[in-house]
Amino acid sequence: MIRRLFIANRGEIAVRIIRTCRALGIETVLGVSEADRDSLGAQLATRAVRLGPAPATASYLQVGAVVHAAKATGCDAVHPGYGFLSENRALAEACAREGLIFVGPTPDNLDAVGDKLTARTHAIDAGVPVVPGGTAETLEDALALAESVGYPMLIKAVAGGGGRGMKRVNSAAELPGQLDLAIAEAAAAFGDGRVYLERFVTVGRHVEVQILSDGATVLHAGERDCSVQRRYQKVVEEAPAPGLPDPLRAGLLAAAVRFARHIGYRSLGTVEFLVDVDRQEFYFLEMNARIQVEHPVTEAITGLDLVALQLAIAEGAPLPMTQGDIRLTGHAIECRLNAEDVANAFMPSPGRVTRAWFPSMPGLRVDTHMQPGAMIPPYYDSMVAKLIAYGETREAAIAVMQAALRTIVLEGVKTNAPLHAAIMADPAFQAGGVDTTYLAGLLPTLTGATT
Amino acid sequence: MIRRLFIANRGEIAVRIIRTCRALGIETVLGVSEADRDSLGAQLATRAVRLGPAPATASYLQVGAVVHAAKATGCDAVHPGYGFLSENRALAEACAREGLIFVGPTPDNLDAVGDKLTARTHAIDAGVPVVPGGTAETLEDALALAESVGYPMLIKAVAGGGGRGMKRVNSAAELPGQLDLAIAEAAAAFGDGRVYLERFVTVGRHVEVQILSDGATVLHAGERDCSVQRRYQKVVEEAPAPGLPDPLRAGLLAAAVRFARHIGYRSLGTVEFLVDVDRQEFYFLEMNARIQVEHPVTEAITGLDLVALQLAIAEGAPLPMTQGDIRLTGHAIECRLNAEDVANAFMPSPGRVTRAWFPSMPGLRVDTHMQPGAMIPPYYDSMVAKLIAYGETREAAIAVMQAALRTIVLEGVKTNAPLHAAIMADPAFQAGGVDTTYLAGLLPTLTGATT
Amino acid sequence: MAELTRADIDDILKLIDGSDFDELKLEMGDLKLELRRRGAGASGASAPPAPAVQAPAAAPKPEAPAAAVTAPVVASGGGSEVPAPLLGTFYRAPKPGAAPFVQVGDSVTADTVIGIIEVMKLMNSVPAGIAGTVTEILAENGQLVEHGQTLIRIQPA
C-alpha cells in the first residue's frame, strides 16, 4: 500500500494527483524547482522540497535528486506525471533499486515503447497496422524509401514524442535539407539523432485508446479524438471520437489491447493511431506509457478515477473490473487553456495571475494550478488549466464548454480562450470528425496571424 | 429582457447569481458595503458600487440606496438574493414604481406569506394542514390556547423567519416568562412584537417543496429534507427526502402546489412543512418567497438552473416546461461550511483566508465566495461555502461528500468541516430520515460542548 | 499624532492587503511606512494609492482607508478629502442653474454645505466637516457617488 507518494512533476497534473491522494488519504511530497516553490501544488502537498533551480534540466529532470528526495522524505512511491521523467527508464530502474514503487510501467515496457522503431516493430509483430515507412541511416536510404512509399513523407525522431521535431517532406528535392535538420534537431532535443520516415497521411485524424492493464488483464476505456492540433500539439480533445464508423472503432480498440498485451504492458497507457479517413484505415503511431494530459475526458465518460487506478496497479492490485464494467456514457470535450497570445503568433505569456475564477458549473470540470496571485514562470509549458465539459450528447458538451468560456475568469496573462470559443462556435467542429489539418485552416480566419 | 442586473446581496449567493448571468450574457452591478468592496463578487461583477458602511442596516438593508444605485447604473432589474431585502415589500414596490424588474414575487405575494399568521390562514383556506395553535395577545389567551392544544408549545414571532426567536414552552409554569421574552425579542429583531403559539411537534422532520410558478402554471421541483439543524438553523440539506413514504411525499408536493396556486404566487418559492414521523402527517410551516440557500440540491437532481428560471419568470416568460418534464434523478446533499469554531460553542471565526482550494471532483459542486486572501468580515453570517455532493444513490452522495471533506482546503479561519465529517460518518445520518432533534443529540458525542 | 500600536499596524496591513493599492507610504512623526506591490513602478511623488477597484465605469479617485469615510481624512498631499456620507446623486448647487455651494478657492467652515446628495428624492446636505480652503472638486454634478467616494478636497486652515 502506498502511504506517502513523491510527485516528480508540477503544474496542474501535480495538483490533480494531490487531489486523488487527499481523497484516498495518501500523503504527498512534491518536488519543486525554485520557480515553483510557491505554486498551488507546493501549498497543497503534505510537504514540498526544492529539487533545484528553475530550469527543468537542473530540477525536474534530475533523477538522482528525485529519488534521493523521495527516500529522504519517507516516500514509498514516485509518481512522475506526464512529460519530464514520466517515461524515463533510469528513474524507473532507480526506483526499483531503491525499493520505491514507480507509478508507471516496467523498465522493459518503457524500452518497448520509448524507442519508436522498436515500438513499430512490436506493432507489426502484434498484427497492428503501421504507416508505410522505415529507417534511413543515409540520405540514399531515405531517398530510396521515399521513392517506394511515395511523397509526402514525414521524418520523425526515433526518441521523440508528442509531435516534437517532426518534419514534412513533399518531394525528393526537399529531402536532403529536411533530413539534416531533423537529425540535428533530434540530437539536440533528445540526445539521439536517429530518425525514421513514414508516409505522411494528408487527411488523418488522431485517435488514441486508453489502456488499463494490471499485467494480466488488459482493458480499454474507449478512445479519444485529439485531431484539433496546432503544430502537432493537441489543443482540444474529446471522447468518444465523433462519427467514427463502428467497425473502425472496434478495430482500433482491439488493436490497442492487442499491442499492450503483446508487450506485456502493466500500468495505464495510451496507444495512439492515425486514422485515414479516406481509406477507413488506421495506423499505429506510438504508445505513451504514462497518464495523459487529456485523461479527464475518459474519466468523464467512464466515471473512473484513472490516477487512483494507476496507483492501485502500481501497488500490485488486480484491476477491480472487467471490460463489461467499463460503460461509456455521454460525451466529453477538453480545452487546453494556455497562457499564450493568440494574436501574436501564440507567444507564451508568462506572468502573475491577478484573478482566477473557475466556478462549479453543471457538466464542467476544471483541472488547474491557477489561483489569484499565482505565478506562471517562463521556464515550462504554458498550459494553465484544462476545461473539461461533459454532456449527454456532443452538442450538450459543446454548450457546456461555451457557457464555461463565457463564465470563467483568468486575468493578468493572455490566454487562448478566444481560440477555444472560436473552435466551439465553428460549424466544422460542431459537425464533428475534423482531421489534424483543421486548426491550421481555421486560424487565419480568426486572427489573420499565420500559424 | 434583462440586460443589466443589480444584485442587492453579498457572499456566495452574489457570486452564484453572477455565475448564471455571465453564462447568459447579462451584465451585473453588485451593491456592496465597505466591508465587501474587495470581495469576490465585487471583483466578478461588471461593476460594483458601495452602498454604505459595513453594518447591513446602513448598506444591504437600505432600500433607497439599492434602488437609487440600480437606476443610476442603468440596471433594468434587481435580484435580492436571500436574506436582507429578499422578501421586503418596500423594495418590491419601489422597483415597480421606478420601472425596475424585481426578481421575486409580487408585493401581494410577499404580503400573503410575509406575515406568518396570514400565511397560516391562507394555508387553512387552501386545505393545507397546519399545526394546531393560534394567536395570543394576552397571557390568559396563551394559557388557554396551550391548555386546549397541549404542551409542549412553540412561541413564534409573526414577523419572524428562519427559526429566529422561537421559544419552546414545556409547561404552564414556563409560559409567562417565555412569552415575555419572545415578545421582547420579536420586537427587537423584527420591529414587530406579535407572536403566536403552535403545538411543538417533538419528533418532526423539516421537509420543504421547491415551487416554480409563472403566475399561470405552478410546478414543483421535488422536496428537500432540511432536518439536520442546530438551533433552528439548517446545517445539512438533501434531496429527495430519504425514506419518505410515497403517499406522504405525494401529499406534500400537492399541498405545496395548492398553496402557491391559492395565493396566486408568481416566482420561485419554497413551501416548508413539518412532517410528524409518528403520525405520518405533515403541517404547513411557512412559505419562503425567494431563492433558498439550499437550492443547489434541487438543481443537482433536476438539472435545472433555478436562478436562470427565476430571471426568466421575472422577465415575464412562461415556464418552458411541464410537470412531466421535471425528472428527479439521483440524490444530492448540501453541507453549509461556516467559519465558526465548533469546539468553542460555534463562535463565529471571521478573519482572512490564507488558503482556499475547492477542486473539481466527480459529483461535487461548490458555491463559494472564498479565495486565497479573502476577508470574512464579522458583520454578516458566517457561511463561507456550500458543498453539494451528487450521486446516483444517497450512499454514493455521502461518499462524494466524505471525499470532498478530505480534499478541500480552507485555512486561516476555523470552519465546521469536522462537524460535517462527523455527520456524514454517523450511522443514524447514513440510515437516513433523521428528525430536527438529531443534531442536538449528536453534538455532545463529538465535542463535549453544549449546543 | 501619537504612536502606532502593533494592532494599528496590523489593521493597516489588513486593510491594504485586501485592497488594490499598488503603493503606500505613510509618514507620521518619525514613523515612516512604505509599501509597494509587485509590478508597481517605484514612483517618487507621494501620490496616494490608486485602487481603481473593480468598477470599470466612473471610477472615482480613490480615498483613504475605508473605515473613516464619514469624516474628512488627511490626504497624502496634505489636504483633506471629504467623502460622500452615503450613496446617491451628487448636486453641487441647490437647484439647476443656481450658483454652486462651493468653488475652488472658497473658504469653508466645518458646517459649510458643500453639496447635496439625493437618494430616491430625499435630499441630504453634506457639510465640509473641516475648516479650510477648497482646493479641488472631484465629484461631478448630477452623477452617482458611492458611499465613501471623495467629493472635494480641502486644505485645512
Add this chain to the structure above:
Amino acid sequence: MAELTRADIDDILKLIDGSDFDELKLEMGDLKLELRRRGAGASGASAPPAPAVQAPAAAPKPEAPAAAVTAPVVASGGGSEVPAPLLGTFYRAPKPGAAPFVQVGDSVTADTVIGIIEVMKLMNSVPAGIAGTVTEILAENGQLVEHGQTLIRIQPA
C-alpha cells in the same frame, strides 16, 4: 513606542507573505525594516529574508531571493548565508566520527569546504564561497537539505 519583537516581525511577514506586495519599508524611530520579494527589482543593501514559503516540515530559516541560491547572500544580521547548491543529504564531516569540516568561530576562505552533500551516493563538496568567520551552523548532519536551503552563516572578513 516600544520596539518590535521578533514575533511581531514574524506576524508582519506572515501578513505580507499572503499579500501581493513586493516591497515593504518600515521605519520607527531607530528601527528600520525593509522587505523585498523575490524577483522584485531595485535592491538596497540589507534585504532581510523572504517570508517562509509553504513547506510545512523542517522549514529552514528562509533565505534571500531564490535566484541567488548558489552564492552566499547577505543576511539580515549582516552575515552571509551559504545555501545548499543542490538537494541531498548534508554531512558536516568527511566521514562518520571525523572532525567536522568547520565549526562556529572558524575562519574560512572562499574555497574552504564546509560540508558534503550526498545525492544517491554521489558526494559533492560545498565550498564556503566567501571568506570570513563561521557564525552559525544551520543544517543538521545527516539530514536532507533542499536546494537553496541555508547551510551555515558566515560573517564576511
